Amino acid sequence: MGAADPRPSVVVSHVDIVYRVYAGGRSGGSGERRGVRTVHAVKDVSFVAHHGESIGVIGRNGSGKSTLLRTVAGLVPPTSGEVWADGTPSLLGVNAVLVKQLSGARNIYIGAQALGLSKAEVDEIYDEIVEFSEIGDAIHLPMSTYSSGMAARLRFAISTAATPPVLVIDEALATGDAHFRARSQERIEKLRGQAGTVFLVSHSAATIRAMCDRALWLDQGELVMDGPVDEVVDAYAAAAERSLGAGGPVEPEVPGVERWKGRTRFHTSALVSRQGTPDRCDTVVLASGADLALALSAVPAATTVGAPVLLTSSKRLMKVTAAEVERLGARRVVLLGDAGVVDEDVADALRESGVAVERVEEGDAESVSVALLDDLDASSGVDTVYLVPGEDPMAALSAVLTARPGRDRVLLVGPEGVRDAHVEALRRIAPARVVVVADAEDVAEADLAPLRELATEGVERWLSPTPVQAAAEAADGLAAEAVGVVFVASSQPESVGDAVTGAAVAALANAPILLVDRDEVPSATHAQLERLAPSHVVLLGGEMAVAPAVRQSLAGYLRQGGPGRGESEGDVDL
Amino acid sequence: MSPGPALSVEEARALARRHGLTSLSARPGLGRYLAELWRRRQFVLTLSAAQGAAQYEKNRLGHLWAVFNPALLIVSYFLVFGLLLRTDRGVDNFIAFLSIGVVLFGVTASVLTSGAKAISNNLGLVRALRFPRAALPVSVSLTELYTSWPAFALLLLLTPLTGEALSWHWLLFPVAVLLQMLQLTGLALVLARLVNASRDLANFIPLAVRLMRYTSGVFFSISVFADRFPELVGQVLTYQPFALQLELGRQALLEEHPVTPLSWLVSLGWAVLLLVVGTVVFWRGEGTYGRG
Numbered sequence: 046m047g048a049a050d051p052r053p054s055v056v057v058s059h060v061d062i063v064y065r066v067y068a069g070g071r072s073g074g075s076g077e078r079r080g081v082r083t084v085h086a087v088k089d090v091s092f093v094a095h096h097g098e099s100i101g102v103i104g105r106n107g108s109g110k111s112t113l114l115r116t117v118a119g120l121v122p123p124t125s126g127e128v129w130a131d132g133t134p135s136l137l138g139v140n141a142v143l144v145k146q147l148s149g150a151r152n153i154y155i156g157a158q159a160l161g162l163s164k165a166e167v168d169e170i171y172d173e174i175v176e177f178s179e180i181g182d183a184i185h186l187p188m189s190t191y192s193s194g195m196a197a198r199l200r201f202a203i204s205t206a207a208t209p210p211v212l213v214i215d216e217a218l219a220t221g222d223a224h225f226r227a228r229s230q231e232r233i234e235k236l237r238g239q240a241g242t243v244f245l246v247s248h249s250a251a252t253i254r255a256m257c258d259r260a261l262w263l264d265q266g267e268l269v270m271d272g273p274v275d276e277v278v279d280a281y282a283a284a285a286e287r288s289l290g291a292g293g294p295v296e297p298e299v300p301g302v303e304r305w306k307g308r309t310r311f312h313t314s315a316l317v318s319r320q321g322t323p324d325r326c327d328t329v330v331l332a333s334g335a336d337l338a339l340a341l342s343a344v345p346a347a348t349t350v351g352a353p354v355l356l357t358s359s360k361r362l363m364k365v366t367a368a369e370v371e372r373l374g375a376r377r378v379v380l381l382g383d384a385g386v387v388d389e390d391v392a393d394a395l396r397e398s399g400v401a402v403e404r405v406e407e408g409d410a411e412s413v414s415v416a417l418l419d420d421l422d423a424s425s426g427v428d429t430v431y432l433v434p435g436e437d438p439m440a441a442l443s444a445v446l447t448a449r450p451g452r453d454r455v456l457l458v459g460p461e462g463v464r465d466a467h468v469e470a471l472r473r474i475a476p477a478r479v480v481v482v483a484d485a486e487d488v489a490e491a492d493l494a495p496l497r498e499l500a501t502e503g504v505e506r507w508l509s510p511t512p513v514q515a516a517a518e519a520a521d522g523l524a525a526e527a528v529g530v531v532f533v534a535s536s537q538p539e540s541v542g543d544a545v546t547g548a549a550v551a552a553l554a555n556a557p558i559l560l561v562d563r564d565e566v567p568s569a570t571h572a573q574l575e576r577l578a579p580s581h582v583v584l585l586g587g588e589m590a591v592a593p594a595v596r597q598s599l600a601g602y603l604r605q606g607g608p609g610r611g612e613s614e615g616d617v618d619l
Numbered sequence: 620m621s622p623g624p625a626l627s628v629e630e631a632r633a634l635a636r637r638h639g640l641t642s643l644s645a646r647p648g649l650g651r652y653l654a655e656l657w658r659r660r661q662f663v664l665t666l667s668a669a670q671g672a673a674q675y676e677k678n679r680l681g682h683l684w685a686v687f688n689p690a691l692l693i694v695s696y697f698l699v700f701g702l703l704l705r706t707d708r709g710v711d712n713f714i715a716f717l718s719i720g721v722v723l724f725g726v727t728a729s730v731l732t733s734g735a736k737a738i739s740n741n742l743g744l745v746r747a748l749r750f751p752r753a754a755l756p757v758s759v760s761l762t763e764l765y766t767s768w769p770a771f772a773l774l775l776l777l778t779p780l781t782g783e784a785l786s787w788h789w790l791l792f793p794v795a796v797l798l799q800m801l802q803l804t805g806l807a808l809v810l811a812r813l814v815n816a817s818r819d820l821a822n823f824i825p826l827a828v829r830l831m832r833y834t835s836g837v838f839f840s841i842s843v844f845a846d847r848f849p850e851l852v853g854q855v856l857t858y859q860p861f862a863l864q865l866e867l868g869r870q871a872l873l874e875e876h877p878v879t880p881l882s883w884l885v886s887l888g889w890a891v892l893l894l895v896v897g898t899v900v901f902w903r904g905e906g907t908y909g910r911g
Binding site: 052053054055056058059060091092093115116117118119120121122123126127128129130131132133134135143144145146147151154155156158159160161163164187200 | 625626628631632634635638639640641642643644645646658659661662665666669670673741743744745746747748749750754906909
């Protein structure tokens, strides 16, 4: 925390901001009710900011934060009251795109010159801006082709390159990966060191705590509190909790980034299936939520018959699960494991609802995973078979995410290694390749010898893959143009359950699935998201699996609107 | 900690003044506004050049279209008005007459159309950066100048081919273009403010442009037709700025149209009037642009 210079950099005195919105009555009815509504967005706000200060602005949606800061940036004059500032403040809004149809390079010149730099000065810092924005050769493409994360990085680089005396940042840091966030944080610190003043609007209390030394709390346009960041943020958090009661904080909606979550992994599973499988399915695979490796290993085989994989409680058939099986219109349910794995009550409840139940009850999980191939008639035309230790759901996740729909399968191997059943199954399947996702301790070298004769292209080991990396590499094979929706799941072992049904749904939809950490987008995932620029992201699992801040930042990768919206230029009509 | 008692308006004002802060709430005086605009002249030039270049970048033939477009338009006008409707009465060199009309009015139509949308087409800039907004309508004119020089070059090549002799008054052509651009900039400033205040008005712009296209003598000689109308109507048709823009271009390039000082003086008057009115009108709206 730098000692604040006592010299003021911004003086805001009794500012009121009222703006008019043109309300077009869109909802039904005959005559469209069009009226002008006035919104009193900011009410009698006063404060003085000093050089070297970094001020966070918090408040609920619609509390007037952004409106106030647009005025501080000199973009919207207040309706009454006065604002003074040192020099020309620079606003870094999350939605500003400068001139969309022009290249990033041209926008650098336009933006920096609008901020008051001369052409020669821009020439000097041009390379630095490009380098900082990490946009690379795309700098010569029109900005309309950028993902919003790229656009945000470029804006950040432009706005801060000129070392503005007052920098106003509106949620811009929510976009971009951890790496870029760290670099921009550094740059903001530098700016403050040079006696600049930084304002930051953010939903995230953590971001404000990390980056600011002072905070303003706005509620319904009024300044409720102004003081040291921790005091203000604590008070705000306490008030937010009180007003929301026991329900806990409500996550803000993020357009374009849906979250599919349920109370338990079973609820999540049923919901993901309902949202992601619009059509009827003849066959449904039902797996116990207690053995996720087995459930995951069933996904590639189930995909071959177009079957979703649902998780069920092993004790009873939950209502959501029953409802989803019924909605899917399944005639056949394949139940993984014997009565010890999934209770007979579950099978009975299913039979009562009128579906045929086929249990795959070949003893332990490994045998079940092998037998399932026959059961689903999924043992022909196989390219690669992944052998995964049955007690390692993360290895299973890596394998499932890597397996190509229709062509690859995943089989479990137990602690005693490759068994006769495996060899027999592989002989029948005759895959081109076998990949053992385990080291020599889990699957001994000697076990591989009989397999080598079966796989025409050999047997290889894949040692300790990380699911994040595996998912990113699998997505790398997809052309960006072919991808609309991208599924995102948690990379955490305790949240694997949320990914099971999602993996099946994604495979059926031929959509990529990528993994994120609870609080961060890992760099491999970041690179793929950036490349794919999805039009839509589906997040699998709740806030404990993937934090709201990450959901916010995922919005930064969304493809921006269609290409150019300018109408035909010339007007040569008669 | 409560926000504490806020400084009174006077105290705040004194504090700001003591530390040399500039006011962001008050609209700057006209003088300071223009000085600020002048300081951003490089920005205006960069923006104009970039938008000009972007116009043709999408096409494979690129800037060649800056010549093809007016050339094809001249041909089609000639087919319709020269051969079919025969509006060439009283005009000796109709091809050159028509070409000047088509090219110069094309500039007018384009500046008025995009000038009206100068703010709404650049909301990204307006919402992100603080600069005198007049830079946007002004850059519309400059963009047009930037993209039109191939068409002007076409005129200067085509005219001698139609039998016109080179003469000293060709040097007046740039002056005619300059006056036209000044008038159009003034109009763009006015239109940009009007359309910003009410988007609906944008719907009238194409209509108005079309009306002017038919009445300003693009493809017929006003002096020939004006005789049929009462004196006043004839004068209005002749001395309204759009007709004068074409007339000045023709006086510069065509022998048939002798250079008449009165036309140039009236046109200069229009340029000053429109530019002053446009600047003041636009400046008074500063602070409302891009709101809501």
